[in-house]
Amino acid sequence: MTLTNMLEKEVLIIGGGIAGITIALELAQWGIPPLLIERNSSIGGLASTFCCKASESCNKCFACVVDKRVSEVYQNKKIQLLTQTEVSRIRRNEKKFEATLKKGRELYDLRTNAIVVAAGIDPYDATQKGEYGYGRYPDVITAKDLDEMLRYKGKLIRPSNGELPARIAFFQCVGSRDESIGNLYCSQVCCAYALRLIKAIRYQYPLIEVSFFYMDIQPAGPSFESFLKSCREDRRIRLIRSLPSKIYFSPASNLLKVRVPDPQTGEVAEETFDLVVLSVGMVLNKGAKSLVQWLGLNYTEDGFIESPPLQKGVFVAGACSGPKDIDRTILHSKHIALEVYQFLKGIN
Amino acid sequence: MARIGIFIDTLKGTLPSSFRDQLRSTLREIPEVAFSTEEEELVSSEALERMSKLLEREKVERVVIVGGSPKIYETSFQKWGLPLPLNPYLFTVANIREQVLWASIDEKEAFEKAKRMILKAIRIASSLKPIESQTLPLKPEVLILGGGLSGLSIALTLAKAGIQVFLVEKEKTLGGKTTELWKFYNKEVEVKGWLEQKISELRQNPRISLLAPAQLKYLRGHLGRFQATVLTGKGEEMTLTPSVIVVATGYGVERKRGGIYDHKRVITLSEMEKLLSETHPPFPLFEGKRVETVTFLLDETNEDIKFDAINAIKQSLILQGSLKCQVTILCKEVKVSSEGMERLYRKARGLGVLFVKYEEPPRLSLVNGQIQVEVKDTSILHKEDQWTISILSDLVVLSEAILPHQELTELSALLKLHLGKRGFLMEDNPQLLRVRSNRRGIFVAGGCRFPQEISETLFEADALAQEVLVLLSKGAYTYDLSVAEVDPKKCALCYTCPRVCPHSAITVEKYAERNVYLTFGIPQNTQWGAAKVDPASCFGCGICVGECPARAITLRHYPDELIYIQMGVDG
Numbered sequence: 001m002t003l004t005n006m007l008e009k010e011v012l013i014i015g016g017g018i019a020g021i022t023i024a025l026e027l028a029q030w031g032i033p034p035l036l037i038e039r040n041s042s043i044g045g046l047a048s049t050f051c052c053k054a055s056e057s058c059n060k061c062f063a064c065v066v067d068k069r070v071s072e073v074y075q076n077k078k079i080q081l082l083t084q085t086e087v088s089r090i091r092r093n094e095k096k097f098e099a100t101l102k103k104g105r106e107l108y109d110l111r112t113n114a115i116v117v118a119a120g121i122d123p124y125d126a127t128q129k130g131e132y133g134y135g136r137y138p139d140v141i142t143a144k145d146l147d148e149m150l151r152y153k154g155k156l157i158r159p160s161n162g163e164l165p166a167r168i169a170f171f172q173c174v175g176s177r178d179e180s181i182g183n184l185y186c187s188q189v190c191c192a193y194a195l196r197l198i199k200a201i202r203y204q205y206p207l208i209e210v211s212f213f214y215m216d217i218q219p220a221g222p223s224f225e226s227f228l229k230s231c232r233e234d235r236r237i238r239l240i241r242s243l244p245s246k247i248y249f250s251p252a253s254n255l256l257k258v259r260v261p262d263p264q265t266g267e268v269a270e271e272t273f274d275l276v277v278l279s280v281g282m283v284l285n286k287g288a289k290s291l292v293q294w295l296g297l298n299y300t301e302d303g304f305i306e307s308p309p310l311q312k313g314v315f316v317a318g319a320c321s322g323p324k325d326i327d328r329t330i331l332h333s334k335h336i337a338l339e340v341y342q343f344l345k346g347i348n
Numbered sequence: 349m350a351r352i353g354i355f356i357d358t359l360k361g362t363l364p365s366s367f368r369d370q371l372r373s374t375l376r377e378i379p380e381v382a383f384s385t386e387e388e389e390l391v392s393s394e395a396l397e398r399m400s401k402l403l404e405r406e407k408v409e410r411v412v413i414v415g416g417s418p419k420i421y422e423t424s425f426q427k428w429g430l431p432l433p434l435n436p437y438l439f440t441v442a443n444i445r446e447q448v449l450w451a452s453i454d455e456k457e458a459f460e461k462a463k464r465m466i467l468k469a470i471r472i473a474s475s476l477k478p479i480e481s482q483t484l485p486l487k488p489e490v491l492i493l494g495g496g497l498s499g500l501s502i503a504l505t506l507a508k509a510g511i512q513v514f515l516v517e518k519e520k521t522l523g524g525k526t527t528e529l530w531k532f533y534n535k536e537v538e539v540k541g542w543l544e545q546k547i548s549e550l551r552q553n554p555r556i557s558l559l560a561p562a563q564l565k566y567l568r569g570h571l572g573r574f575q576a577t578v579l580t581g582k583g584e585e586m587t588l589t590p591s592v593i594v595v596a597t598g599y600g601v602e603r604k605r606g607g608i609y610d611h612k613r614v615i616t617l618s619e620m621e622k623l624l625s626e627t628h629p630p631f632p633l634f635e636g637k638r639v640e641t642v643t644f645l646l647d648e649t650n651e652d653i654k655f656d657a658i659n660a661i662k663q664s665l666i667l668q669g670s671l672k673c674q675v676t677i678l679c680k681e682v683k684v685s686s687e688g689m690e691r692l693y694r695k696a697r698g699l700g701v702l703f704v705k706y707e708e709p710p711r712l713s714l715v716n717g718q719i720q721v722e723v724k725d726t727s728i729l730h731k732e733d734q735w736t737i738s739i740l741s742d743l744v745v746l747s748e749a750i751l752p753h754q755e756l757t758e759l760s761a762l763l764k765l766h767l768g769k770r771g772f773l774m775e776d777n778p779q780l781l782r783v784r785s786n787r788r789g790i791f792v793a794g795g796c797r798f799p800q801e802i803s804e805t806l807f808e809a810d811a812l813a814q815e816v817l818v819l820l821s822k823g824a825y826t827y828d829l830s831v832a833e834v835d836p837k838k839c840a841l842c843y844t845c846p847r848v849c850p851h852s853a854i855t856v857e858k859y860a861e862r863n864v865y866l867t868f869g870i871p872q873n874t875q876w877g878a879a880k881v882d883p884a885s886c887f888g889c890g891i892c893v894g895e896c897p898a899r900a901i902t903l904r905h906y907p908d909e910l911i912y913i914q915m916g917v918d919g
Contacts, residue, residue, distance in 0.1 A: 029818045065779065075423050177690050184694065188685035216705075218685035219652035222798040226769060228651065241705070241726075266729035301691065322687050328804070331782060334811035338505070341814075347508050 007110045009035040009080070011340060012099060014087060014291065015118035017045025018326055019318025019333045021069045023116055026337035028078040032344065035110065036073070037085040037101060039287060044070045045120050047326050049144070051151035053196035055203035060223055061196050062326035082108070086287075090115070090294040097313070114340055115295065117305060118317045118333070119288035124175025124183070124280040131246045132171065132278060139256055140247060142280045143170070143194055156201060156208075158274055160254060164205065165274035169258060170194045172214040173243060176281030185302040187281035189325040192220035194279045195231050202234060211238045211273070213260070221327060238263060247276055282323045310348070315340055350474045353408035354384035354466075355399060357415030359445055361388070370459055371414070371466070380470060382408045390415060391424035404433050410473040411439040414466055417446055435478035437830070437905060442469040471913050479905055484572045484825045484884045488512060490816060491576055491590035493564055493759075496524025497802065498596035498794030498809045500546055505813040507555040511820060514588050515550075516578055517560035522547050524598045525795065528618040530625035532802065533662040534688050538625075539802075559586070567593075567762055570853070570882040571789030572825060592789050592816055595773065596809075597759060599795035601748040604648065608712045613719050614744045617644075617659050624666055631672050634743060642673050643721050643741040645710060647680040649749035655801045656747035657683035661692050661701075663745070668699045676702040676739050678710055678723055686801055704737065712744060719744045750799050763790060764852035773797050783812040787852050788885045791816060830905035831886035832893055836860030836878035838900035845879050845892040845901060853885035854892060 011027055013020045016038030024036045036043070048070060050063040073079055085103040092098075097115055101108040123144045126134035134140045138160040141149075150156065158165045172194060176187040191214065198210050217228065217239070231237050240263050248257040255272040262269060284304050292299065295314050298306040304323075305316045317336040318329045342348060354375060356368060368386065375384045383406055387395045390413065403411070411434075413421055418441040425436070442465045452458035488511040492499045495517030503513045521527070529539040550556055559580060566577040576588045603609075603616055613634070615623070620642075623632060632639045644660045660677055667673040675696075682703060684690045697703065710723035722738045752771035760767050766774035766786045773792045775782050785792045793812045794805060819825065834845075836859060846854045860878035879900070881892075893901045902908065 026814060026818065030821065068779070071423060185690045186684045216681040216683065218683060219654060222768065222772065222775065225652040261729045266731050268729065301688070327782065331807050331811045334814045335807045338810050338814040
């Protein structure tokens with residue numbers, strides 16, 4: 001037996017990641033009570049799985065900001081939150097939208113004036129890059145796996161034997177700037193993200209050696225220059241402009257072998273690593289595809305969601321409109337919150 | 349003696365019942381305790397309702413909660429509305445779960461510790477004082493400093509929402525650095541027309557008073573009561589009283605000079621932009637002669653600025669694509685972390701634009717009226733084999749160094765805003781979320797904080813407008829008086845606190861009746877100078893309290909005596 005509830009809200013926000021949360025909080029400040037729905041059982045999205053990446057001082061990863069916003073949503077009476085809820089249908093009815101939401105066995109019939117799509121992104125599926133052996137070799141992990149390991153386990157280990165790794169390699173641009181898989185865009189956040197992870201690891205485990213393989217280091221925000229300088233000065237961090245093409249696994253020694261050029265001499269040599277971290281890029285959240293169809297939205301060239309014209313009442317916020325870090329997602333979401341407000345009040 | 353009500357949160361039974369029985373029998377012996385009651389889950393809305401009724405009936409004056417972390421209670425109080433028929437600052441929490449149950453193994457020891465903590469909490473509760481809240485009226489008036497792209501779009505957004513805006517621009521013209529651009533990199537529109545439309549919209553808006561050329565000369569006051577003296581171009585002084593100030597004064601640039609860099613064939617990105625806007629196909633002319641080879645030299649100074657790479661690639665596409673030039677771009681990193689840039693970069697490479705990533709700075713020299721650029725080719729791995737490429741170019745295009753505006757230091761002193769390491773306005777406290785500055789009521793955006801590409805600047809401008817509108821929309825700012833307070837009689841006017849206050853909430857004003865440090869010769873009816881905390885601007889951090897040598901400052905919500913009780917050193 002399913003129960004059907006009727007709901008009438010000014011704004012429906014789809015996605016309880018940092019973008020959805022920020023918009024919900026901003027709208028609540030305007031006195032517009034939004035409905036925030038999230039597929040998972042808790043809000044915070046991808047950003048809430050990130051660990052603090054401070055070394056000697058804060059490295060401005062903005063992970064702590066997310067935790068704070070999440071608790072603010074739980075405290076806010078104006079925001080109605082439905083977790084474990086998915087959209088099963090959306091229809092436009094003249095100026096309003098009619099949506100059916102499904103929460104377990106309960107159904108909600110919703111009428112709303114505006115819809116914000118903040119579906120977020122998925123990390124690129126690294127198993128598609130078969131040459132790196134992700135999913136086959138236990139010690140090849142993604143940067144997100146590493147982040148979760150640091151956040152939930154609180155320590156750094158090699159997944160194969162639980163020991164502390166001594167030599168780590170970071171491979172950048174896995175799933176970004178890659179013609180072979182058709183992702184012709186830069187995911188914009190991974191350089192700074194990986195370097196912050198490296199800094200945090202180096203601070204916690206001063207003996208670990210890290211090699212960072214990249215194409216171009218992409219800047220991220222105002223304090224990045226001095227941060228990058230501190231990375232360059234660290235003698236146990238090697239920044240190497242070269243992307244290895246393949247990872248070999250040696251079962252006898254349980255080590256990962258990579259052919260890399262020596263940054264000093266330029267000689268190509270085989271090196272072994274205990275752990276390889278793949279900096280995976282961003283792709284649009286799989287769940288967002290049906291939303292795009294129902295709401296008549298378009299994709300950008302890069303496969304993210306294009307922002308529709310203002311008068312439509314549909315808004316696209318956060319990284320599902322193109323790669324963004326936490327900081328820029330918050331700024332972008334505030335901008336969308338203002339647009340939603342202007343749309344509802346008829347200001348243009 | 350204050351009557352105290354005690355609520356024991358069993359935390360769904362995780363506080364053992366034997367423990368609770370012992371506690372309650374101890375509590376019965378304390379005379380201040382009016383009652384003690386147990387709740388299964390104190391944070392639930394039903395429990396809070398029962399709590400509220402009980403407090404009403406028993407007429408207690410203070411509340412002690414025995415249970416978990418204070419955070420969970422504060423959270424639920426905020427969400428469900430405070431259940432207390434008394435001031436929200438009159439409750440205290442003894443965190444038995446985390447500080448006793450999780451920390452001790454021995455049961456007897458644990459009970460003793462819990463008992464000590466609860467007794468302390470009761471003593472703290474009895475010395476708590478109510479903290480009232482205040483309201484500060486905010487009139488919808490905003491002063492914006494800087495008429496560049498940020499300032500313009502913020503002014504327009506605010507004015508459309510019904511706010512009176514004063515826009516102060518130093519120059520006669522509006523638009524700032526954006527006027528130097530010819531085309532957007534990501535759309536087929538000319539910047540000029542787009543910008544002019546914005547400016548004419550702005551000029552026609554009756555809610556925007558444009559003061560250009562004009563400059564801020566002096567600023568006094570705090571949020572809601574700023575007093576800004578503006579010097580207009582005619583030399584007149586105007587006093588404005590905005591509620592909120594937005595700083596968007598932009599950035600400065602500096603071109604590399606000296607030697608070959610002074611040559612006329614070495615130009616900047618913005619000069620190239622101008623040249624392109626004036627160029628008619630089939631090819632560009634420089635001083636009447638055809639330009640065939642152009643070399644861009646990027647990243648010599650700004651490693652973290654993205655838009656010079658964007659502009660260089662945009663220009664190279666035009667030069668190589670439709671103007672039959674051979675373009676080389678020398679850079680340290682190809683900065684493509686902007687929407688669509690990777691595709692443009694590949695398109696440029698497809699058209700034949702050469703990209704050379706250098707490590708050592710390229711050398712420029714003059715050869716037969718052309719500029720020769722020599723750079724080491726780092727695409728070859730062996731260091732010894734890296735030969736020097738030399739490129740003869742008709743034009744060399746430099747990216748300028750992006751610097752804080754030269755007047756920014758002075759302005760930051762005027763506004764009492766913090767400057768970051770590189771001399772831009774501070775923004776980096778993540779919890780203050782970028783556009784807020786260290787002072788309540790002053791916001792920063794645009795190039796004076798961090799120079800960015802146009803679309804990102806516009807997002808930021810909107811985010812700032814959103815913050816300002818939300819603040820002003822209620823017509824008043826309500827805050828708790830949980831702030832620092834100066835006892836003017838004790839103040840020795842040493843000026844320590846105004847210096848250490850990170851939020852510039854302390855000023856020295858003449859309001860004290862008496863000063864203990866002046867023992868004779870006091871004329872009648874004189875008001876003495878003393879430090880004064882503006883409660884609406886104070887964040888209640890307590891730095892001044894710790895620093896004040898005369899102990900004249902206290903935190904209203906955390907006076908010294910509470911700290912002593914907590915430490916157990918009050919005898």
